[in-house]
Amino acid sequence: MLGGIHGKILHVDLTSGKMHVEEPPETIYQLLVGGRALVAYLLLRDLAPNTPALSPDNLLIFAPGILQGTNLPGAGRHGVGGKSPLTGALASSEAGGWWGHEFKRSGFDALVIRGRAAAPCYLHIQDGNATLRPAAHLWCLPTWPAQQRMQAELQDARVRIAQIGPGGENGVLYSAVMHDINRAAGRNGLGALMGSKNLKAVAVRGTQKVPVIERAPVNNVAKWLGANYKTLAAWATNPGRGTQDSLAWWANVGALPTNNFGTPLFADAALLSGERNYEMFHKERDTCQSCPITCKQVFENASDNPYQKLNPEYGGPEYEAMAALGSNCGITDNLAVAKANELCNANGLDAISTGASIAFAMECFENGIITERDTGQPFRWGDAGLLVQAVESIAARSGFGAVLAMGVQRMSKRFGPESTVFALTVKGQELPMHEPRLKHALGVGYAVAPVGADHMMNMHDTDFASAGEGLKRVNSAITGRTIGPLRTSDLGEDKLQVFHHELNWMHFQDCAVNCHFYPYTYAHLAEALSGVTGSHYGIADVLAVGARAQTLARLFNLREGFTADDDRLPRRVMRAFQSGPLQGVEISEESFNWARRRYYELLDWDGESGVPASSCLANLQLPELGLQL
Numbered sequence: 001m002l003g004g005i006h007g008k009i010l011h012v013d014l015t016s017g018k019m020h021v022e023e024p025p026e027t028i029y030q031l032l033v034g035g036r037a038l039v040a041y042l043l044l045r046d047l048a049p050n051t052p053a054l055s056p057d058n059l060l061i062f063a064p065g066i067l068q069g070t071n072l073p074g075a076g077r078h079g080v081g082g083k084s085p086l087t088g089a090l091a092s093s094e095a096g097g098w099w100g101h102e103f104k105r106s107g108f109d110a111l112v113i114r115g116r117a118a119a120p121c122y123l124h125i126q127d128g129n130a131t132l133r134p135a136a137h138l139w140c141l142p143t144w145p146a147q148q149r150m151q152a153e154l155q156d157a158r159v160r161i162a163q164i165g166p167g168g169e170n171g172v173l174y175s176a177v178m179h180d181i182n183r184a185a186g187r188n189g190l191g192a193l194m195g196s197k198n199l200k201a202v203a204v205r206g207t208q209k210v211p212v213i214e215r216a217p218v219n220n221v222a223k224w225l226g227a228n229y230k231t232l233a234a235w236a237t238n239p240g241r242g243t244q245d246s247l248a249w250w251a252n253v254g255a256l257p258t259n260n261f262g263t264p265l266f267a268d269a270a271l272l273s274g275e276r277n278y279e280m281f282h283k284e285r286d287t288c289q290s291c292p293i294t295c296k297q298v299f300e301n302a303s304d305n306p307y308q309k310l311n312p313e314y315g316g317p318e319y320e321a322m323a324a325l326g327s328n329c330g331i332t333d334n335l336a337v338a339k340a341n342e343l344c345n346a347n348g349l350d351a352i353s354t355g356a357s358i359a360f361a362m363e364c365f366e367n368g369i370i371t372e373r374d375t376g377q378p379f380r381w382g383d384a385g386l387l388v389q390a391v392e393s394i395a396a397r398s399g400f401g402a403v404l405a406m407g408v409q410r411m412s413k414r415f416g417p418e419s420t421v422f423a424l425t426v427k428g429q430e431l432p433m434h435e436p437r438l439k440h441a442l443g444v445g446y447a448v449a450p451v452g453a454d455h456m457m458n459m460h461d462t463d464f465a466s467a468g469e470g471l472k473r474v475n476s477a478i479t480g481r482t483i484g485p486l487r488t489s490d491l492g493e494d495k496l497q498v499f500h501h502e503l504n505w506m507h508f509q510d511c512a513v514n515c516h517f518y519p520y521t522y523a524h525l526a527e528a529l530s531g532v533t534g535s536h537y538g539i540a541d542v543l544a545v546g547a548r549a550q551t552l553a554r555l556f557n558l559r560e561g562f563t564a565d566d567d568r569l570p571r572r573v574m575r576a577f578q579s580g581p582l583q584g585v586e587i588s589e590e591s592f593n594w595a596r597r598r599y600y601e602l603l604d605w606d607g608e609s610g611v612p613a614s615s616c617l618a619n620l621q622l623p624e625l626g627l628q629l
């Protein structure tokens, strides 16, 4: 018997109200592990080709991994997926908190929701039992009051809730599924998918143990983490400002996205710094299930003015939100940025795409492509009041907010060809807040990510620019030679070898589903997975799971009409700045095309078309999944 699973996937049809439990063969779990690979498999198996993303037939899938529920530090996460309303490609986003743990302990390994309820509803799952409950009284509520209402009516203060806010209810194409109020499965518009099903929330509670075949290897890994996290994750623990501290660092090297990635330096970055935010708003640190690192920030600001009050229930902004809603919109008012982030959490919006959409509209306005006749008011860089107002109007899809809610690619089509140069998307998804002109391989990663531009299923060149844990990890999987430090602008063979291994690793972690901030090596998670399942996984097996996830995602996207032509990076972030620390640094078309080709080849996909070879499918044992490939 395979450990780490209950062997049950719960299927819920909201149109008929019927539910059934599937008991898939163990091979499915063994090969896919969970998360993204399981999502892609279920979509390939159960979703008809070219189904519109907002059709009732689309699937909304919640998928923790085999490690979830075992109390391994870092494994308290889960994946959410479907076909993306934003991009039309695979949607796959992960969230932390406690929801995944509680769901796994409710007795299921995954949840698949199809159909559309006749009226708003929510799903309550407790220890193997699932019921649908009315949610008309919750519709339109922000996430915090909605959670309070559900916990009160279920008479369970510890029930964990995944939900949409008004953004998802109103079909904002980059709306999020929120967990524990402030943990977003933010990207790809999964909130709009959930809203299209008239599903407000999934409330979960469970007490069922997840079987672990051999506890000692899991304990070994947990013990190693306990002894090393303070030094190997010092960025989070000392001085304890989490991801926010990276803002000042990126600003210093000219890589803090500013004015829609159009300006080489943000002179006022100190006003948005983690240090300043910490002094002004820090209340406490927060964490996810079984995590001693506690990287999450909780902000508080008392005020009678609702636009200046920060509610700690909504947590606090990460680096991504500070940059997307701050510097990328030219905004220096850190309170306004923190408030805009809070409104994203309250309304269930992806903070990255929200900020990027506002920044795109600001740049179009500044260049006369749109005017006050379109926006209803001046729409200028740096307007902090406008930022907060814009987030509210996006969630409500009111006034110009209804246009912003379409996302950058659709707005650009509406505004006309002059706006194309400012439209920074890949496959229709807005760029995260990492600068490809500093991190060249990350730029290639943006282009090839199956979900559109993404910084998580990616590598960060700066982690491999000097000797350290990143290179040690990659070299542990390479025989016969050692790869040394590589320039961040390098796109040669060694960099692509690192890229190949790290993308396999990141995708594996999104199957496991493990936190990317953990300093685990490949061997650590191979050891933990072997102990939990009772089935041997070596380093190569772990990396093969990541390759399998990428290949299944590729097969899904190819089926839905995507080609290698969609694996492109916007020109703006390939061209050199004329000044600043990154002056003169460009990604040439030639080196980008070579790197993309090499990435395909290393996965045994066709170098030109990116179509997986039959040998790739065979080596990854995909025929054993029983799919029509």
Ligand code: SF4
Pocket: 074, 076, 096, 097, 236, 286, 287, 288, 289, 291, 292, 293, 294, 295, 296, 515, 516, 517, 518
């Ligand atoms: S490091 Fe941060 S994001 Fe990762 S599990 Fe811990 S608290 Fe959550």
